[in-house]
Amino acid sequence: MTAGSRASGTWRIALPGAGDGTQYLAATVTDAGPTPRAVVVICPALGVKASYYAPFSDHLASRGIASVAVDLRGQGDSRPRAGRRTRHGYHELATRDWPAVIRATREHFHPPVPLFLLGHSIGGQVGVLHTAHDPTSTDGLILVAAGSVDHRGFSGAARLRVLAGTQFIALVASLWGYWPGHRLGFAGRQSATLMRDWARICRTGRFAPAGADIDYEAAMAQAALPVLAVSVQGDRLAPRRAVDRLCAKLPAATVERWHYRADGAPVGHVGWARSGEDIAERISGWLARRHAV
Structure with missing residues (x-):
């Protein structure tokens, strides 16, 4: 926690029956008084x-x-x-983890409080898959610095760099048994299945995760939900074109697009979360315009 944080508690959200031995997800709750306008579930990068x-x-x-x-x-x-026993990918995050978090959140804040998923980077991609799989579980989706990793959404040398980088990571993860990003300086420890799903999106442009029980591409095209999609100045991992490419997967959704330009130096893919007052204000205005909350 940071000094002066309003965080009011921590949760351990059990995932019974997870095939890879997962026991719980950790979450930090930040209340907004006895009657919040809405609650946002933040899905990290x-x-x-x-x-x-x-x-x-x-x-x-x-x-x-x-x-x-x-x-x-x-x-x-x-x-x-x-680790090496980990087997989860996008599908498990979308169909097991986010439903468990949403259930716990609704129980805490009660059903009348509107609930939105806010996905950052891969959190946004998984959020899109979750809402495609269960379009009635949330009241809308907020994407911040979340784009498709499809290499066609990048320009120039970045296209080849992203394609080569994702395939290399998937290869290392498969050979090592998991992605040791905590040692190699990118993305932390991650499941090999998750990294292969991620690399497949980059290579093919399609969301077809291992173990999927639906055609996610078709379900995404039918998801009619409100979406606020924010790209961030200086973001090399989710540039504007990549965010637009993810939004294009949602033709039935009502999408509001905004490109955030920070005063001073660009904040980039991750830094926005440390200076996100302007983005919070935009979300607040979107909620008031779209949902009267």
């Missing part, structure tokens, strides 16, 4: 702990929006950590 979003959660809370920031399966304070 790879290698980014839930606690990193504390300043952003405080900005939301000051606008009457509660939040629940969740550590992705196998990272942060969720247990056990990703």
